[in-house]
Amino acid sequence: MFIVAATDSVSIAPRWERAAEEETRPLGEAPAADVGDALQRMTVLDGGIRLFTGRAALMGNALTVDVRSGDNLAIHRALDEARPGDVLVVNGHGDLTRALIGGLIGEIMVNAGVAGAVVDGAVRDVQALTEMGLAVYARAITPAGPFKHGPGAIGAPVAVGGVVVAAGDVLVGDADGVVVVPRERVREVVAAVGGIAEREEALRRRILAARPEPAATAR
Ligand SMILES: O=C([O-])CC(=O)C(=O)O
Numbered sequence: 632m633f634i635v636a637a638t639d640s641v642s643i644a645p646r647w648e649r650a651a652e653e654e655t656r657p658l659g660e661a662p663a664a665d666v667g668d669a670l671q672r673m674t675v676l677d678g679g680i681r682l683f684t685g686r687a688a689l690m691g692n693a694l695t696v697d698v699r700s701g702d703n704l705a706i707h708r709a710l711d712e713a714r715p716g717d718v719l720v721v722n723g724h725g726d727l728t729r730a731l732i733g734g735l736i737g738e739i740m741v742n743a744g745v746a747g748a749v750v751d752g753a754v755r756d757v758q759a760l761t762e763m764g765l766a767v768y769a770r771a772i773t774p775a776g777p778f779k780h781g782p783g784a785i786g787a788p789v790a791v792g793g794v795v796v797a798a799g800d801v802l803v804g805d806a807d808g809v810v811v812v813p814r815e816r817v818r819e820v821v822a823a824v825g826g827i828a829e830r831e832e833a834l835r836r837r838i839l840a841a842r843p844e845p846a847a848t849a850r
């Protein structure tokens with residue numbers, strides 16, 4: 632940790648599995664909407680979780696953190712557990728009064744190879760987070776800073792945007808929002824997304840083929 636604080640009140644799961652990068656790569660190339668459709672349109676975060684940085688593309692394994700509302704001690708501690716390719720997933724209990732992540736946490740994320748964050752709460756320093764190339768999704772922005780007292784839990788299942796996320800699940804985000812792929816369903820979803828994109832493309836071609844020539848609609 633880069634801050635000095637006692638962390639006895641923060642529990643840490645002993646271990647969890649992460650999906651291998653070779654296995655998840657196709658999910659990073661697919662639209663989040665198609666990934667959600669491959670999951671029967673379930674496990675998609677609600678639209679209150681919005682993108683606040685210039686970079687939208689997000690894909691990686693969840694590093695889950697449950698915090699006390701308005702307190703980010705457990706996030707600081709969680710980043711000691713981060714592996715490259717992780718995505719920080721924080722249940723901030725929908726609290727919009729305190730920013731749980733900002734530019735300094737962002738710099739630690741960059742050091743750890745964490746590509747982005749999904750926060751069911753607020754964030755700040757969004758310009759700096761954008762300049763770092765991080766994809767950060769949250770419910771709100773506020774300049775109000777967080778407290779750092781705990782308690783918290785790292786690596787336990789969390790609720791974010793109305794969806795339960797387990798540590799090691801795969802998150803896929805783009806300009807539309809964020810979808811959760813349960814780790815045990817990664818293979819099935821990877822197999823399904825290509826077909827969804829092809830069916831959409833075939834339908835789009837039929838729609839475009841039926842479009843009247845501009846001259847036919849002009850008066
Ligand atoms: O004060 C905090 O912990 C949140 C923040 O703004 C930062 O990480 O820069």
Ligand SMILES: [Mg+2]
Pocket residue numbers: 733734735755756
């Ligand atoms: Mg800050």
